[in-house]
Amino acid sequence: MVKVFACVVGARPNFMKMAPILRALRGYPEIRPVLIHTGQHYDPQLSDVFFQDLEMPRPDVHLNVGSGTHAQQTARIMEKMEEILVAGPPGGGRFDRVIVVGDVNSTMAAALAAVKLQIPVAHVEAGLRSFDRTMPEEINRLVTDSVSDMLFVSEPSGMENLRREGHPEDQIHLVGNVMIDTLRALLPRARALETLDRLGLTPEQYGVVTLHRPSNVDDPQTLAGLLRVLADIAGELPVVFPVHPRTRQRIEAFGLGHLLDGQRARQAALRVLPPLGYLEFLSLTSQARVIITDSGGLQEESTALGIPCLTVRPNTERPITVTEGTSTLVGSDPVKLRRCLEDVLSGRYKTGRCPELWDGKAAERIAGVLAAH
Structure with missing residues (x-):
């Protein structure tokens, strides 16, 4: 039986993270990804050109939420996401899971809309914490992780943060960094x-x-x-x-x-x-x-x-x-x-090294975990 996953993007960083995940998911015939663009970034220079550069398919659904205050934008995304999730994917059926990436308003709003409809949520780039709650992104990260049952982590600090916050070990997966998949x-x-x-x-x-x-x-x-x-x-x-x-x-x-x-x-x-x-x-x-x-x-x-x-x-x-x-x-x-x-x-500046698992294969690991579940 084919499982339908709603893959949600809304802003430039999301596109770079979702592109390799979509490619990896297409390697599993039992998974049907449906790309939903909230329209949080609506300027063509901040949105459309990225789809071309990243060789992403055009969105299956576009919510066209546009700009506004954090509350206005979040509310519009939740309202429209709920409509889409209740109606089901184009072509019929139902959504079995929602996949969100990063920490923008679209990430949190889509996760909240899904979990209130009892649709499980996977969060890619989970566990990252600045410990600065004046940052809107920090609130988005905390809320999204709290309602997600599948947490894909890019670095060890994220694992430590999620454990400290009480997330079960079987929900946490250290997979590497999907941004680096796109870069490589x-x-x-x-x-x-x-x-x-x-x-x-x-x-x-x-x-x-x-x-x-x-x-x-x-x-x-x-x-x-x-x-x-x-x-x-x-x-x-x-x-x-x-x-x-x-x-x-x-x-x-x-x-x-x-x-x-x-x-x-x-x-x-x-x-x-x-x-x-x-x-x-x-x-x-x-x-x-x-x-x-x-x-x-x-x-x-x-x-x-x-x-x-x-x-x-x-x-x-x-x-x-x-x-x-x-x-x-x-x-x-x-x-x-x-x-x-x-x-x-x-020439006095420090040198660094590339972290473990930032090898261009994070999306393959994510798709493997999603398919196994």
Whole structure:
């Protein structure tokens, strides 16, 4: 008897995690995956292009929830997910399980809608904890894990967290990191692109920056301090900055555009770009000398690639990227950021290693566990 799994995505990080899982599940004829896109990210540059780059099928169901406050967005996703789960998958039948990935609002909302209908939930990337409940993602992680009966974990700290929270051992599975599955699968295609030539960049002779978290971009003084460091360091090392729409709005609202577009920035080598598709962005990050980011996914990718990563956060739910990998937490402190950048440029920065099970086969392990159950 074929089991139907609702595979839910909503935002860019979800796509990268779900793509290898969908491919792995198709190796099991007894499993039928149905891809549901909540539409949490609805900008084509943040959504549609990723489906193309990741060679994902078009969603079977699109909820088109759009933006809003956390409560509004979560409520809309729950309402529409409930309708879909009650109606059943396209073509008939019923949903036997819901699979959610990561920690965005779509993850938590879909999990809550499912468990209230007594549909079991599998959470991929379970157990990650920053222990900072001011982060919306931390709340999403805690709630999603609490209602899931199958917990797929990417690093040992996640196993320890889930055990401490009282989850039964038979629900916890250390499988590795599906983000790295996608990275390893698409790295040759990404590096074959002419992105660096188009931007006039030399491999390992530039930095890449991403900033989008409220703690970094919602306070004008904090954002200004970080942008000044980027403009300064660009005089020694070209810096590429694909600007997230949220960050672009804040820069304009705070009147900080001169730090990116002024004469000083042009004389240096600060390259401001719109958001990029996954392949083009991976082409940039995989050949960079340093990555400066507040993104959880980039902490992991830089560790897998062996590239220094300066994480613009005071904490991380991915501690293995710091203890074993190439990441250093610099918070929002421009002085510490500048000091770490100088260590990278002088060759004093630490080296790291790729964690165990980050081998490109995590999705195969996940699919194997799902099929066995």
